Amino acid sequence: MEIKGDRRGLRVIAKHFSSNEEFLKELRATLRDKEEFLGTASLLIEVPTDALTPELFERIAGVFEDFPKLSLRGIQQGESQGLLSLAERTPELVAPPKVVRHTIRSGQRLSHPGDLIIVGDVNPGATVTAGGDVMIFGWLRGVVYAGQPDDASRTIYALRFDPSQVRIASVLALGNSEGSGNPEKALIENGELVVKPWHDVRLPEAITQERGSWHERFSSATPS
Amino acid sequence: MGEAIVITSGKGGVGKTTTTANIGAGLAQAGQRVALIDADIGLRNLDVVMGLENRIVYDLVDVVEGFAKLKHALIKDKRFENLYLLPAAQTRDKTAVSPDQMRDLVGEMKQEFDFVLIDCPAGIEQGFKNAVAGSDKAVVVATPEVSSVRDADRIIGLLEAEEKHHPSLIVNRIRPSMVKKGDMMDIDDMIEILAIDLLGVVPDDEFIVVSTNRGEPAVLNPASRAGEAYRNITRRLMGENVPMMKLDDEGQGFIGRLRKMMGLKG
Numbered sequence: 359m360e361i362k363g364d365r366r367g368l369r370v371i372a373k374h375f376s377s378n379e380e381f382l383k384e385l386r387a388t389l390r391d392k393e394e395f396l397g398t399a400s401l402l403i404e405v406p407t408d409a410l411t412p413e414l415f416e417r418i419a420g421v422f423e424d425f426p427k428l429s430l431r432g433i434q435q436g437e438s439q440g441l442l443s444l445a446e447r448t449p450e451l452v453a454p455p456k457v458v459r460h461t462i463r464s465g466q467r468l469s470h471p472g473d474l475i476i477v478g479d480v481n482p483g484a485t486v487t488a489g490g491d492v493m494i495f496g497w498l499r500g501v502v503y504a505g506q507p508d509d510a511s512r513t514i515y516a517l518r519f520d521p522s523q524v525r526i527a528s529v530l531a532l533g534n535s536e537g538s539g540n541p542e543k544a545l546i547e548n549g550e551l552v553v554k555p556w557h558d559v560r561l562p563e564a565i566t567q568e569r570g571s572w573h574e575r576f577s578s579a580t581p582s
Numbered sequence: 583m584g585e586a587i588v589i590t591s592g593k594g595g596v597g598k599t600t601t602t603a604n605i606g607a608g609l610a611q612a613g614q615r616v617a618l619i620d621a622d623i624g625l626r627n628l629d630v631v632m633g634l635e636n637r638i639v640y641d642l643v644d645v646v647e648g649f650a651k652l653k654h655a656l657i658k659d660k661r662f663e664n665l666y667l668l669p670a671a672q673t674r675d676k677t678a679v680s681p682d683q684m685r686d687l688v689g690e691m692k693q694e695f696d697f698v699l700i701d702c703p704a705g706i707e708q709g710f711k712n713a714v715a716g717s718d719k720a721v722v723v724a725t726p727e728v729s730s731v732r733d734a735d736r737i738i739g740l741l742e743a744e745e746k747h748h749p750s751l752i753v754n755r756i757r758p759s760m761v762k763k764g765d766m767m768d769i770d771d772m773i774e775i776l777a778i779d780l781l782g783v784v785p786d787d788e789f790i791v792v793s794t795n796r797g798e799p800a801v802l803n804p805a806s807r808a809g810e811a812y813r814n815i816t817r818r819l820m821g822e823n824v825p826m827m828k829l830d831d832e833g834q835g836f837i838g839r840l841r842k843m844m845g846l847k848g
Contacts, residue, residue: 461777463739464732465706481735481775482728497774 359388367431371404378414386421400431462486475562482522514544515556526551586688586698588717592733594704596725597754600790602701603631607799608816610665614696617666621713622703623678626670633660633797634667643671646683652690676708681715688716706740720747721781725755726767731775738776750781757786758829782815784808785829
């Protein structure tokens, strides 16, 4: 069990445990060991993606009751974005996130089995396919498929969202040309693909690590 | 050692050949030694636009196949001593030449000329690959239409994959009055999608039709708006920093037209 700190705060990352009992035991041991170091921290627990069940959720919360100074900020599955509700289960992605730092032009195809981050535009006539989420720090006007082939928990994000077509798992939607010009995201709710404002625009760590080069490419890709 | 520039677009009919002829004539007028290559084998046009069609004896395929020497196939222009055309073969097709052969040919021509302009055929197949093979730089011609911009984007993607052509853009046939009304894509929209440097903007000009039919490039006519735009592009290619032409004075009325006829800038 590993504890990591970043902008989002402290994360406890659990990997490779054979049973929930073993995991909970180890979590309890880790927290006890590090109690002094952690102080009054608020923790995010990251569990392997196939492990999160409502029962486990409650039992993790139960462990925290034994450590009144610590608080449980959330439970996260693997490397996915944000917190997941209990009903959702996401199979683990087979590949780490991939960052592409240029515009995808007409006729070009990009596909990646994991999450895909594009710093640049996706122009009309381009096709982007990912097993996980797709984040576009630029103008999306092409075709994006996320969560391929069958992961409906995935999201498509874009700073300007005017796709010609988007698809998450097997749910497909055609774009219209009335984008708001603001950051938006597409996700599946009740079996339907919906587009919502993307408020908490943050650059993933994979990008901020090389901020200098990012800024240069980004500003040339979208001069507005 | 000269510079080889391919004029390309993806889409047909956007003005590649007209642009090649005009830039070529413009550079020649400015005293540069210029060769034009018509790479559109099987659909040759550049000779007609240059008014040189009845002088063709040998063509590009003859040279590549060793049937004729380059110096025998090059046609000297009627107007300029320092402007030559290597015509395409009309009876063959794009497979008659390979990218390697084009690279050698263009390399040889760069020894003799300051500028080698290659008129690329429409499409992204072998003809495009041939035309691009020997070039150092690419000029992408696009009209303010969605289809043309889409194809230009495709072409730029292919050029970028080779990382050597540094494509720049010529926006052709823009009509400022339509742009103003919102009926035509404006230049900023095009640049935003294509994200490459703008080399020039050529206004829609009826005179181009006349000049194409007559075989007289518009760049040589001081009264033509398109000609003026091509003169500016020529100067930019020679390294001068020329500001973009103002386009908002279309429909300038009688006085403006009179000034234009007298060759004064509008």
